Amino acid sequence: MIAHKSGSLTFFTPEAVDGASAHFFDAGISAGFPSPAEDFKEQRLSLDEELVKNKEATFYAKVSGQSMIGAGLDDNDLLVIDRSLEPTNNKIAVCFLDGEFTVKRLRVSNGEVWLQPENPDYPIIHITEENNFLIWGIVTNVIKKV
DSSP: OEEEEETTEEEEEOOOOTTOOOOOOTTOOOSSOOSOGGGSOOOOOOHHHHHOSOGGGEEEEEOOSSTTGGGTOOTTOEEEEETTSOOOTTOEEEEEETTEEEEEEEEEETTEEEEEOSSTTSOOEEEOTTSOEEEEEEEEEEEOOO
16 A cells, blocks of 8 residues: 555555456445454554554543534534644644633634634634633544444
């Protein structure tokens, strides 16, 4: 496989092999349970290993409210927040604003900072010198209940 980086995503493309052709299964492939459970080897998964790059600077927090539903952050979702990442334009950040924590998308332009909700029912917040403001960390993942 060949990996290609594009922004924050990594795409994997199979290597071309001369003389090889792809197999086609016209009978359909089951989306159900394909074989008995004893055919599967037990594996363990650590969410910390999968989701955390800097253990000392990573925290989890629950979303409260609906201001970020357009970004897929719903009430009671669990956020993975990395405080070691540099805040940049368009990142989703957990911020401390005037005595309260909030999660919003950062908009940085011409030396000005805006906190943009992802729900049209909520106003965009312009950060000024009068605000007590701190970018606390950058959201890297969200864990949802289904």
